[in-house]
C-alpha cells in the first residue's frame with residue numbers, strides 16, 4: 001500500500017495512541033495540517049456511531065438493504081457524473097430504459113418501441129418540483145393564449161401532503177389550497193377537492209400512499225369528478241399523482257386498481273426509486289403521460305462537452321450509481337420479484353397490525369390496502385393516560401427501534417399516532433420482536449411508580465432535544481414542538497402529587513437510570529406487568 005511520507009509516523013502508531021485522539025475534532029475551520037488516513041477514517045467512523053441503525057429505523061420509507069451484487073455496481077459507478085451524457089452514454093441509456101419501464105408499468109399510452117417521457121431525479125421531491133412546474137407553465141400558456149391573467153395560480157391537495165408540496169408552492173409561487181382531513185377520513189376527499197378548484201387551478205394532487213397512514217387516495221373518483229367539472233366549466237384541470245411510495249406497490253399488489261395513466265386526467269406521476277423501488281436513498285422518477293405535457297420551454301438543450309443534451313432537472317451534476325442500481329433491480333426482480341417482495345411487506349404489516357391490536361392497547365389507523373405501513377395510536381377511551389404516543393416511541397428507542405410519533409395533518413392535530421413503515425428488510429421475526437418490545441414498553445409506562453417518577457419529574461436537562469425539535473420528520477411530515485404538545489408544562493413547579501407531576505411531564509426523562517432511582521426512592525409496590533395493561537395509569 002502506498003503511504004505518504006508524512007504518514008509514516010502515523011502508520012506505526014496505534015490510531016488510538018496518536019495525538020489525533022486527544023485533539024478536538026475540527027468543526028469550524030479547515031485544519032492547518034494533514035492527518036493520517038487511518039486517524040481520519042477512525043474519527044469520522046466513530047462520530048457516526050451515534051447515528052441510529054438504518055435497519056431498525058422504521059420511521060423511513062427509504063430502502064435500507066440491497067443485494068451485495070448491486071452494492072458492487074453502485075461502488076463501480078461512484079465516480080461517474082450522471083450529467084456527462086456524452087462520456088457515459090451507457091448510463092444515460094440505462095436511465096431511458098428505466099423511464100420506459102416505469103411509464104409502461106403506469107400504463108402510459110405509448111406505441112410499442114416509443115421512448116417514454118420522463119427523467120430520473122434525486123428523489124420524489126425534485127420530481128414533484130418538475131411536474132408541478134410543467135403544469136404551471138402549461139396553465140400559463142393556456143391563460144396567456146386566452147388573454148386572461150396568469151399570475152395567481154393555485155393547486156389543490158389534501159392537508160396530508162408531504163412537505164415537498166409546501167416547498168413547491170412556496171418556491172414556485174403557487175397558492176396551496178388544502179382539503180382538511182376529518183375524524184375517520186385521513187385522506188383527501190375528492191368531492192371537497194373539486195369544490196376548491198377554479199380556473200386558476202394548475203393541478204389537483206392525489207397521493208398514492210399518504211405519508212401519514214399509507215392509505216391510497218381515490219384517484220379514480222377524483223378523475224371522474226374533475227372530468228364532470230371540466231365538462232361543465234370548460235376548464236382542463238389535470239391530476240398529478242404523488243405515488244412516492246405507492247407507485248411501486250399498487251402495480252404489483254393491486255394491478256386492477258386504476259390510479260395511473262389509465263385515467264385520462266392523470267398527466268404526470270412521481271415515484272421514489274429509493275422507497276419501494278428498492279434502491280438506496282438518491283433516486284426518484286417523474287413520468288409524463290406524453291410529450292404534450294412537458295412544455296418545450298422547460299427543456300434545456302445544453303451544449304456540454306461536445307454534445308447537445310436535452311435536460312429537465314433542477315440539478316446539473318449528480319451521481320450515476322442510483323440510476324444504475326434501479327436498472328439492476330428492474331432486471332433482477334421483474335414483476336415476479338417485486339410482487340413477492342411487496343406481498344411479504346404487506347403480510348408483515350398486516351401481521352404487525354394484528355398483533356398490536358391484540359394487545360388491546362392500540363387503535364390501528366392504517367388500512368389493509370395501501371402502502372405497508374402500520375399507523376396506530378393509544379386507546380384512551382374512558383381512561384386518562386399519563387403518557388403519550390411520544391413516550392412509547394421514546395422508550396422503544398431503548399430497544400433499538402426508531403419509530404416516529406407525530407400529530408396528524410391540520411384539523412386532526414389532536415390525534416397523536418405512531419407509525420411503522422414495513423420495508424423489505426423488516427422480517428416476520430422482527431415483527432415478533434417488535435411486538436414483544438412494545439409490550440415491555442407498555443408494561444413500563446403503565447406502571448404508576450416508574451412513570452410518575454421518571455416522566456413527571458421537573459426537568460433540568462434542556463440540553464437534550466426532543467426528536468420533534470426540528471420542525472419536520474425525516475420523511476417530511478410536520479412535527480410538533482414539545483411545548484405545543486404539552487402547553488401546560490411549567491418546569492419551575494416542584495414535585496407534588498402524580499397529577500401535579502403530570503404538569504411537569506417531560507418524556508425525555510424516561511431513562512433506565514431514573515427508573516432505578518425512582519424504585520429506590522419510592523419503595524411503593526410496583527404493579528405486576530401481568531396485572532392489566534392499563535392497571536396503573538387509569539385516572
Ligand SMILES: Cc1ncc(COP(=O)(O)O)c(C=O)c1O
Nearest residue numbers: 123124125162211242244272475
Ligand atoms: C407522499 C410523499 N410525497 C413525496 C415525498 C418526498 O419524497 P422524497 O423523499 O423521495 O423526496 C414523500 C416522502 O416520504 C412522500 O411520502
